[in-house]
Amino acid sequence: MAETKRVVERPLSPHLQIYRPQLTSITSILTRITGNALIVAAFLIVWWLLAASSGPEYFATANAVVTGWFGDLVLSLSVWALWYHYFAGLRHLYFDAGKGLEVQTAETLGWVIIIGSVCMTLFTLIVI
Amino acid sequence: MRYLTARKRAEGKGASHTGTEHHWKMQVSAAGLAVLVPTFVFLFGSTIGGTYEEVTADLTSPFLVILTALVLVVGMQHFAQGCKMAIEDYTQGSLRKGLIMLVFGLSYAITATGLFALAKLAL
Numbered sequence: 001m002a003e004t005k006r007v008v009e010r011p012l013s014p015h016l017q018i019y020r021p022q023l024t025s026i027t028s029i030l031t032r033i034t035g036n037a038l039i040v041a042a043f044l045i046v047w048w049l050l051a052a053s054s055g056p057e058y059f060a061t062a063n064a065v066v067t068g069w070f071g072d073l074v075l076s077l078s079v080w081a082l083w084y085h086y087f088a089g090l091r092h093l094y095f096d097a098g099k100g101l102e103v104q105t106a107e108t109l110g111w112v113i114i115i116g117s118v119c120m121t122l123f124t125l126i127v128i
Numbered sequence: 129m130r131y132l133t134a135r136k137r138a139e140g141k142g143a144s145h146t147g148t149e150h151h152w153k154m155q156v157s158a159a160g161l162a163v164l165v166p167t168f169v170f171l172f173g174s175t176i177g178g179t180y181e182e183v184t185a186d187l188t189s190p191f192l193v194i195l196t197a198l199v200l201v202v203g204m205q206h207f208a209q210g211c212k213m214a215i216e217d218y219t220q221g222s223l224r225k226g227l228i229m230l231v232f233g234l235s236y237a238i239t240a241t242g243l244f245a246l247a248k249l250a251l
Binding site: 032035036038039042043045046048049050052053056059060063066067075079082086089090092093096124127128 | 151155158159162166172173174177183187196203204207210211214234238241244245246
């Protein structure tokens with residue numbers, strides 16, 4: 001009986017610890033992080049709305065937090081997270097349509113998301 | 129003989145166990161938010177920072193109130209579904225179930241609270 005040991009070359013899943021960070025992977029991970037992080041802003045704004053609907057005293061308390069340094073910090077970062085997630089989401093829909101999947105195009109789109117989100121954040125913070 | 133078609137036997141056996149339903153939900157809500165969010169950011173953003181009188185006056189505008197309600201409902205559903213996907217990626221078993229229940233409960237609570245506040249301010 002001839003037994004030959006077959007060595008099967010199975011593909012390894014990418015080990016995140018030693019995986020070289022790439023623009024495409026980083027922008028993808030950031031999409032998830034920004035999307036989930038936006039719950040903080042949602043919570044803050046709904047609390048602020050509830051306070052406004054309760055009366056002037058409660059509004060003064062919530063408004064002091066929301067327009068104070070803590071609120072300014074959270075909401076400014078959230079504006080960036082929102083625009084980032086917005087552009088990344090549009091890219092996702094574009095990818096889902098089977099377009100823009102060539103490495104060069106995907107990397108260019110990554111830069112579009114980063115630069116676009118920073119520009120829109122600055123624009124938003126200046127306008128409002 | 130089992131009266132099962134080949135399709136019926138295959139359904140639910142993929143990694144997600146649900147087919148493409150979840151992905152489709154995310155695409156639909158994403159497209160909706162793509163329209164709603166830019167207007168919301170600039171309109172609602174300029175309301176924040178006003179005095180009590182200014183804020184309560186702004187939030188009687190039907191357009192702003194309906195827009196905010198839509199962003200709240202669609203946005204929180206989009207969040208809950210997206211967060212569910214992340215939970216399913218990183219956890220298993222009872223922890224997974226518990227976290228999904230927690231996220232959906234939180235999303236519904238935030239939506240209900242926001243809608244209550246909007247209704248009270250608008251009417």
